[in-house]
Amino acid sequence: MKLLVCVSKTPDTTAKISFNAENTEFNAQGVTFIMNPYDEWYALVRAVELKEKHGGTVTLVNVGGADNDAVIRKGLAIGADDAIRVDMPSGSSLNVAKQIAAVAKDGGYDIVFCGKETIDYNGSEIGGMVAELCDLPFISYASSLEMDGTNATIARDIEGGKEVVEVATPFVVSAAKGMAEQRIPNMRGIMQARRKPIKVVPAVDAANASTIVGYEMPPAKAECKMIDPENMEELVRLLHEEAKVI
Amino acid sequence: MSVLVFAEQQGGELKKAAFEAVTYGKKTADVLGVDCKALVLGSASNAAELGKYGAAEVLTVSDASLDGFDGSVYTSAIAQAAEAAGASVVVLMHSAKGKDLVGRLAAKMDAGSAPGVNQLPTNDGAFRVKKNVFSGKAIAEIEISSANKVISVMGNSFQPEATGADAPVNELSVSLPAARISVKSVDKVTGSVPLPEAELVVSAGRGMKGPENWNIIEEMADILGAATACSRPVADIHWRPHHEHVGQTGVAIRPNLYFAIGISGAIQHLAGVNSSKVIVVINKDPEAPFFKAADYGVCADLFDVVPKLNEALKKFKAGA
Ligand SMILES: Cc1cc2nc3c(=O)[nH]c(=O)nc-3n(C[C@H](O)[C@H](O)[C@H](O)COP(=O)(O)OP(=O)(O)OC[C@H]3O[C@@H](n4cnc5c(N)ncnc54)[C@H](O)[C@@H]3O)c2cc1C
Secondary structure, eight states: OEEEEEOOEEEOTTOOOOBOTTSOSBOOTTOOEEEOHIIIIIIIHHHHHHHHHHOOEEEEEEEEOGGGHHHHHHHHHHTOOEEEEEEOOOOOHHHHHHHHHHHHHHHTOSEEEEESOOTTTOOOOHHHHHHHHHTOOEEEEEEEEEEETTEEEEEEEETTEEEEEEEESSEEEEEOTTSOOOOOOOHHHHHHHHHSOEEEEEOOOOOOSEEEEEEEOOOOOOOOEEOOTTOHHHHHHIIIIISOOO | OEEEEEOOEETTEEOHHHHHHHHHHHHHHHHHTSEEEEEEESOOTTGGGGGGGTOSEEEEEOOGGGSSOOHHHHHHHHHHHHHHHTEEEEEEESSHHHHHHHHHHHHHTTOEEEEEEOSOOOSSSSEEEEEEEGGGTEEEEEEEOSSSEEEEEOTTSSOOOOOSOOOOEEEOOOOOOOOOOEEEEEEEOOSSOOGGGOSEEEEEOGGGOSGGGTHHHHHHHHHHTOEEEEOHHHHHTTSSOGGGBBSTTSBOOOOSEEEEESOOOOHHHHHHHTTOSEEEEEESOTTOGGGGGOSEEEESOHHHHHHHHHHHHHHHHHHO
8 A cells, every 4th residue: 555644743731832933933943843743653653553564665755845844754754665854944834735736646555644634733634635536435533444455434524523434545544632642752763764765856836826814812810819719600601691601 | 706605504504603604794794795605515494594594595415425524525515615606705604613723724725724713804995804813812814815815714713693584595506525534423512611612611620629629619600501611730630630720821711701710821721812802810829920810800719709609690590
């Protein structure tokens, strides 16, 4: 099986979120970047598990500059065989998806994996876009995936429950919690990763259809009102009369 | 030109989130000076009611291939309806289906997109909308410059506003591709309120000491008609099911009221819940970071306070 895993780079979950003086750009100063947890913990690890069980190869694809190579190396250390980096500063989701779709079409993969969303822009769009551009079925928010020959059985998260679907390869899937367990790369993996190839390819021509023009911080919360633990009637009254939520 | 809203039905009926989306679509149409139309895939007994929330016309597509959910079939139906309605702006709900469709439809229509918006577009020539980013730690303003635009609207951001009368419902004939995804089973948690759409949420963390103590949390959720949620470690050690895990790496929610009981308020937890309108924190540690994000706080042992709170809520419900 040929598996392609889309990986992106995001600020660490504890990173302080701030912007430049004009509030038009994310301030990356002092921020540690990681592989998007959904891409790493769920999509990539499941792809590596499938390779271990059924044979095949796992290729990573990332759209970005050379400063993304550290994140890509981590993916190689976790167990991917090789990587393709489309050399382009990040763009709108549709632009990025067009880059990934070009790679996906070119490689003839059986499954294209991505995370359910990135923890920075929280878009959850890339998987569906790549699927449409490649005319493939797309299963979003998958919490399990089992292969039987070329047929997959996938559970996907829906409102208040799960839906189990069947689909034949090739397809695109976005991975949510439950798909796999986080793997910490071992020393051997890290050593091997250094020798695995990262192929850099030029971007295909595509425009940005949307742009972020500004950022703001959420409105600050008013001071927390402390309630006497002996007087829960008071809390109920405030929720009803002041906050008007019950 | 018009704005087309894909109003999702559930089991043959439109629910509140669909009315919210159409209210949003109508207001967006007003900003753009065009009309608003709604699309229902499958049938909904109350489809005409979308007119009250601003749809000038309701289009429906009934086709057996829409019974199971395959995003490419839905995308094809919505794109054809947008064409028929002369719509260059399509509004989806930011639901499980909406999140699945937003990217696919944007690619199909070669449209700029904004998933999970929570404010109306600007009204100054440019089309700009806002959405939460960095898991709720900031808000981004996105400008969509392409002719076609696809956005999905966050649940519970807009209250449905009924002003008009029922709209005409017209069946649209479209040609749909064959489904490639077949649905084998749908397993919904029955009897309880689904978390992503809940207006009231009672959530508890490691401070509960063990799964056997959750009866007081479930009792509270019962009294309030609330959904239950939990912190990540609680789901990881299997005290509670995974679908209850909220936060940056779990479900992101924005209920009207969020009770955080025995949860410390780690940044990754806050990221998924800090858009809640009102937050109540019960924690015995006065230094718990959650108090900084709370509207109301009770600093005490939860095993003392929650039963008392439940009694007070019962009394309130009996009187209300
Ligand atoms: C990459 C990453 C992603 C993460 N994503 C998430 C996520 O999505 N969601 C999430 O929740 N976490 C997430 N975490 C974990 C997060 O950092 C915290 O560890 C977690 O939220 C803590 O859970 P907790 O508050 O239940 O437990 P604790 O931090 O152990 O807090 C328990 C709290 O209960 C209080 N308490 C104890 N006993 C009582 C009592 N008798 N009465 C009243 N109060 C009491 C304590 O004072 C304490 O504040 C993530 C971590 C990482 C590194």
